[in-house]
Amino acid sequence: MKIITIPVTPFMQNCRIIVCEQTQQAVVVDPGGDADKINAALKQHNLSLAAIWLTHGHLDHVGAAHNLREQHKVKMIGPHEDERFWFDNLPMQATMFGFKPINSFYPDEWLAHGDSIKVGLLEFKVLHCPGHTPGHVVFYQQAHNTVIVGDVIFKGSIGRTDFPRGDSKQLIDSIVQHIMTLPPNTAILSGHGNNTHVAHEQATNPFVSGQFG
Template identity: 55%
Template sequence: MQVLTIPVTPFMQNCRVLVCPTSRIAAIVDPGGEPEKIIARLTEEGLKPKMILLTHAHLDHVGASTKLGEYYDIEIIGPHKDDLFWLEALPMQSQMFGFENHAAFLPSSWLNDGDTVEVGKLKLEVRHCPGHTPGHVVFYEPVSQQVLVGDVLFKGSVGRTDFPKGDAAKLKHSIESKLFSLPNEVVVHSGHGENTTIGYEKATNPFMSGRFG
């Protein structure tokens, strides 16, 4: 699986584009804003995405979803339905995050733990990882051993839990049961910052070892 990274907005959120190397079919994951920048990169790469996938419903991860969905005439899929309240609160989020006003929207379909999403010949395993938000999901591609984790896990850190319905205990359980159960070699693509690996975070992440939090 090829993963293109397009940092967007002042939050430097990592919009990712997943590309099936066999079919060149692509999916956009977490388009947080700046749709023109995302479209320009896709055009440069000669890609036409087939879907938009969302890990969670914070505005800095979904801000360009409706515009890209309309531009490419593609569906928005995910996250888990427990993030519905965040999507309904997008106008409030716009004020909270200092973004241009964004209308509420609903995805074409929700995702559940154990679902599979096909992008060309790629088969992404969906894992529900509540804690940062209650409906957060991650996407694991076992053949290339890569996982897109949104804001669940970062290099040397974990997602915030001080937003409404955040839960630190649930976040830690999600990481331990749904991410640290993956092979150590798995590359972790986080929603902000640089990549890491499961093995590195298991060995060094201070928030999971008990040193912090």
């Protein structure tokens, strides 16, 4: 497995291209914008785009998803259906976040906790992790000890919960139950900032380590 990270939009959101190196098939996770950069990376690495996967419906994670779907004739998959209202409100989000105007669009398939999705020979388990948003999901690849977590948890921090339908207790519960229970050497690839590991966050993250009350 190879993962190419492309920071997109003024929010420097970590769009990820996940590559099955045996098949050269790829998926784009959370294409928040800058479709030209994403397409350039696909071309540079001679990759065939198989699908678009979304962790949640915030515009800085989905802004280029519809354009890429139309260009490559692929499916947009995820997140959980509880996220529908964020897709309903994409035009409002554009105003709220200072993006160019955008019309609502929707995934081709919603995901549920425990689902499995594949790119080439790589299989990922879907974990529903609400709190930052109600329909947020993460993608866990067991063989390569990697979880792509969107805005659930960051190095030393956690996702915001002050947006509509955010819930801080629910977010902590999601992290403790579904992220901190993964093997300690699991790499955590967040939607913003640097990568980290489960063991590092268990030991140092003030929101989940238990060291600070």
